[in-house]
Amino acid sequence: MTAEIISIGDELLIGQVVNTNASWMAAELNKSGIRVGHISMISDDKKAINDALNEAGERANVILITGGLGPTKDDITKQVLADYFGAKLIFHDPSFEQVMKLFKARNYEVTPINRKQAEIPDNCIPLLNKHGTAPGMWFEKEGKVYVSMPGVPFEMKTLMTGQIIPRLQEKFNLGFIYHKTIMTHGLGESKLAEQIQDVEEGLPHHIKLAYLPQPGIVRLRLSASGNDKDFLENEIKKYCRQIRDIIPELVFGFDDVSMEEVVGKLLMEKGKTLSTAESCTGGYIAHLITSIPGSSNYFTGSVISYSNDIKIKELGVKPVDLDKYGAVSKQVVEQMAAGVREKLGTDYSLATSGIAGPDGGTDEKPVGTVWIALASEKGVKSKLLHLGEHRGRNIRRSALAALDLLRLELITASSVDT
Amino acid sequence: MTAEIISIGDELLIGQVVNTNASWMAAELNKSGIRVGHISMISDDKKAINDALNEAGERANVILITGGLGPTKDDITKQVLADYFGAKLIFHDPSFEQVMKLFKARNYEVTPINRKQAEIPDNCIPLLNKHGTAPGMWFEKEGKVYVSMPGVPFEMKTLMTGQIIPRLQEKFNLGFIYHKTIMTHGLGESKLAEQIQDVEEGLPHHIKLAYLPQPGIVRLRLSASGNDKDFLENEIKKYCRQIRDIIPELVFGFDDVSMEEVVGKLLMEKGKTLSTAESCTGGYIAHLITSIPGSSNYFTGSVISYSNDIKIKELGVKPVDLDKYGAVSKQVVEQMAAGVREKLGTDYSLATSGIAGPDGGTDEKPVGTVWIALASEKGVKSKLLHLGEHRGRNIRRSALAALDLLRLELITASSVDT
Known part of the structure; x- marks a missing residue:
């Protein structure tokens, strides 16, 4: 055929x-x-x-x-x-x-x-x-x-x-092919391959594993071909579980679900709300979230604070910290997250501040240096990313990392099922 | 060859x-x-x-x-x-x-x-x-x-x-081919074809015109082949001018420039600043603008007001108008544009409020009904769009239309050259 x-x-x-x-x-x-x-x-x-x-x-x-x-x-x-x-x-x-x-x-x-x-x-x-x-x-x-x-x-x-x-x-009258794609965030293709090497080497001949990398995401696609649909489906599910059990935190979903869909669904299920304060991502996180139909149920809005003035005036970032640590710092990104959470009155808030490039890098903070933060009733946590030199990809990878920070927070004490 | x-x-x-x-x-x-x-x-x-x-x-x-x-x-x-x-x-x-x-x-x-x-x-x-x-x-x-x-x-x-x-x-011992692409926004492929029919029919045999549509944009590509490089280049320029003279407001640039690049360049040249207040576009305009390196020179930030509360609290939209006209209305979008302009202190502000879909439409305001507005020192102007049913494309087309509203304002009393 x-x-x-x-x-x-x-x-x-x-x-x-x-x-x-x-x-x-x-x-x-x-x-x-x-x-x-x-x-x-x-x-x-x-x-x-x-x-x-x-x-x-x-x-x-x-x-x-x-x-x-x-x-x-x-x-x-x-x-x-x-x-x-x-x-x-x-x-x-x-x-x-x-x-x-x-x-x-x-x-x-x-x-x-x-x-x-x-x-x-x-x-x-x-x-x-x-x-x-x-x-x-x-x-x-x-x-x-x-x-x-x-x-x-x-x-x-x-x-x-x-x-x-x-x-x-x-x-x-085509034969049967069963696919399942495991969506991962957080490791590159080759490191991921090392982690799941044992499962990959143990796959039977009629099951294939393909690595499909995108900026910030690696999709792992398992494909089984044959004539017994139920048998193939069960086999694929078994290997999916084996892979997920090795890298539980890296797996954010299955079958080409997007990170923004997963996060949206979790917020919806838990009846929680989200806002964002974005500097280097410039509204891209808000755009991802609002690309999902029904997102008005859990997303209230954002303050895009591209200028430092807005970080100070609208988000309550302390001028002294901006001076001392710079806009791309743990201190500032945490204040941004806490500031927008208070201002917009949401359960969770995400913030980003970084150097997307191609210009603006220094020896100490080269292009690709990005801070992300998550504020919740439990306080604020933040994370430093070292990304690459490509502006568009840095924006996308920062947004995915921020959403993943929220996802991990939301699934704590929850279980994910295939 | x-x-x-x-x-x-x-x-x-x-x-x-x-x-x-x-x-x-x-x-x-x-x-x-x-x-x-x-x-x-x-x-x-x-x-x-x-x-x-x-x-x-x-x-x-x-x-x-x-x-x-x-x-x-x-x-x-x-x-x-x-x-x-x-x-x-x-x-x-x-x-x-x-x-x-x-x-x-x-x-x-x-x-x-x-x-x-x-x-x-x-x-x-x-x-x-x-x-x-x-x-x-x-x-x-x-x-x-x-x-x-x-x-x-x-x-x-x-x-x-x-x-x-x-x-x-x-x-x-090769001949020469010369291409030029005219970027247009505002009319679909077939209506555009009607408008420039006379130019198209008058093209000599060695010059071809192709229509290359994308959501919200139609690219018109003129290609000339022959041996005299200068002659072809001049001929293509002549036909480009003829087309532009028929549809001057629809042409936003040449040779695959993006709308956000054009608007960014105009803001930069004029030393003007921009902010946005986005409801249905959910940060996508801010994302487009900030995808351009150096946009921090003219873009200060945004208030993404997905919820009505934020429209009221952060943008000064009058609750009585929200009640009377609804969030998707001329009144509300104009107040959003004026509100964010005042709050963030920029020369220009763009606002959007609409029903991106797939749900939320009514008989009176079906999915695809979008209001966009531009605030400047001269006041506020707004425009009603009737778009389609596809959420992603509605968001993109709304953003392009809003940016185009600003572009037309910025080029008033300016001239664009090929």
């Missing part, structure tokens, strides 16, 4: 856009037991599309095509597909209704171009696109499946997980 | 690694006037490599291959290339000396595997790799050039810029 991905778009061939769509699709297909044999990136051009379809059709059972479905003139994929599969374009009412609904919600006017987007080849199965104007299209030819999707990542992802992968699983 | 890129490696096909190498190479080749017609990602497999070489050789003049040159068993590219070009592997002293030098510097031991890495096909031109153990290899066959490079990004980049691109330019 082999698939190929054809990504259409000149933006890929001039290097303006990195093809993250194809990587995401490849990962999802692999998780579903579909091997990806080839990925092609080609131009918005009739001959290029035809040739790519011919070549892919000779090699694979499933050909997934993204891009080239927008309303503008450089997007010609739909007509080329209609010709390739010997179809003519017909107006598809449900797709147009979908566009109308979407545009009405946004108060946009529907133009003749949008009407054209609701035309589809008459021999395809249309896949309604809830989030955009171009429907997906499912073709079958000589036992092979060809699916065309828009290139907008969010639209493509929704179509893939909601409609395309389930249809492929049904049509090809 | 067309090139193709073949990226070899199973890690690409399981979605574990995003192919940033190919994007980087494509961008560099385009800048040098070499069009990239096709990019393939294939497996470490003899048949896959041979087929990819055959297909690429039929379409392109230059075939650039990365990956598959490491010392481990799944890396078979070198032997496959030797067979493909009818060569036998010979030991290459200068490449081995290079490996020895590198290993000595790193205090590594040279193993028999490393010796094997210094073997090259006897009919290629070896390209010395200063940063790694596998040399690049330049083959010529029937007037076409095939170059194999290691997949390690840093090694590949050094070989590309230092040796491969200069050799290609010399060998093929």
Whole structure:
């Protein structure tokens, strides 16, 4: 069972856009037991599309095509597909209704171009696109499946997980692959590998362990393939428990849950509230927290104190300590956490103060020096981080470390279950 | 003059690694006037490599291959290339000396595997790799050039810029391609297309216009190809001006600049300061602003007022207006903007209050209803947005719209030049 991905778009061939769509699709297909044999990136051009379809059709059972479905003139994929599969374009009412609904919600006017987007080849199965104007299209030819999707990542992802992968699983009666991902924070890939070496070496042949590192997080993915679903599931759970028992504090969740979701859920369960006082993270912790629906139940707000003035005036940081220890210090970050907790009247407060870079470092406090603190009714605790030189990654890693500090506080005397 | 890129490696096909190498190479080749017609990602497999070489050789003049040159068993590219070009592997002293030098510097031991890495096909031109153990290899066959490079990004980049691109330019006596990207905010792709239809239809054959949409932003990329560099550059500039003159308020910059960079630069130039009061954006505006190095020069801080209590206590929003009009209202968002401006003492303040979703919508104020406001010494102005149903995109689009409100205020009585 082999698939190929054809990504259409000149933006890929001039290097303006990195093809993250194809990587995401490849990962999802692999998780579903579909091997990806080839990925092609080609131009918005009739001959290029035809040739790519011919070549892919000779090699694979499933050909997934993204891009080239927008309303503008450089997007010609739909007509080329209609010709390739010997179809003519017909107006598809449900797709147009979908566009109308979407545009009405946004108060946009529907133009003749949008009407054209609701035309589809008459021999395809249309896949309604809830989030955009171009429907997906499912073709079958000589036992092979060809699916065309828009290139907008969010639209493509929704179509893939909601409609395309389930249809492929049904049509090809795929074997079973069971995955479980262990989310860890606090150790890099190689140190983590050392810690869990014994479990890894004891894994049976049909279970694989992959290390998937991101800034501040390493995901450990266990995958088991076979035909007995319950057996695989139990086996994977057993190895998950073995790994977690070796590194209990590092495991913050499973299956791609985010740190902000975990912390939000814990706050919700315990009926506790949170505020933040952010300097070097500049609102990023608040942004992570509020990216979770329903976060208004436990998050009240923040004081982003980028300037020292605001640290003093709004958070009650002592000017003498700012002078003596500097803004990036244990003293200041602890006062920030305590100050915002009192001001906004929450159970918990997180604070950050550090040098995100690329400038502002000194010999004593180089770029990547970050203090984080947590205030609660029990008092204030803080932690010093030594991060790298990349501003964006320093901000993200500081925010994750601060949230993890709160998570560890919240789970004390609690148990986490798989 | 067309090139193709073949990226070899199973890690690409399981979605574990995003192919940033190919994007980087494509961008560099385009800048040098070499069009990239096709990019393939294939497996470490003899048949896959041979087929990819055959297909690429039929379409392109230059075939650039990365990956598959490491010392481990799944890396078979070198032997496959030797067979493909009818060569036998010979030991290459200068490449081995290079490996020895590198290993000595790193205090590594040279193993028999490393010796094997210094073997090259006897009919290629070896390209010395200063940063790694596998040399690049330049083959010529029937007037076409095939170059194999290691997949390690840093090694590949050094070989590309230092040796491969200069050799290609010399060998093929290359023409020129000029690109410029216009960054727009405020209209969707299809409406934008209607507005600039006349310019688009009047473009000469050698100039192409592409629409590249993202949430809240549409990038318009003009590309011209030919031999006269100055002529193309002037032509592209002319069409850029024509487009900008039709939609002057929608154009916020050029060549992939971000909205937060543009706003930051304007604040810096004018010596003005900014604060934010964020409800539905939950700190995301502050995060965007502070993602720019040096933003502490113009950004002082924010009050993230997720709860109504904080809107009242910290921002001076009138309880009676919260009751009468609700938190998502012109009255409240304007009081938030004015309140934070006064509290934090900045020249400008942005505020947001809306229903990001997925829950919390009503018939009167559905999900996606967002008010944004800007306070300055001239008073407060506000704007109502009707966005979609996706929380993350609503937050992003609200933040971009708020920053754009400030941008338009800052450029009033200023001029923007291409």
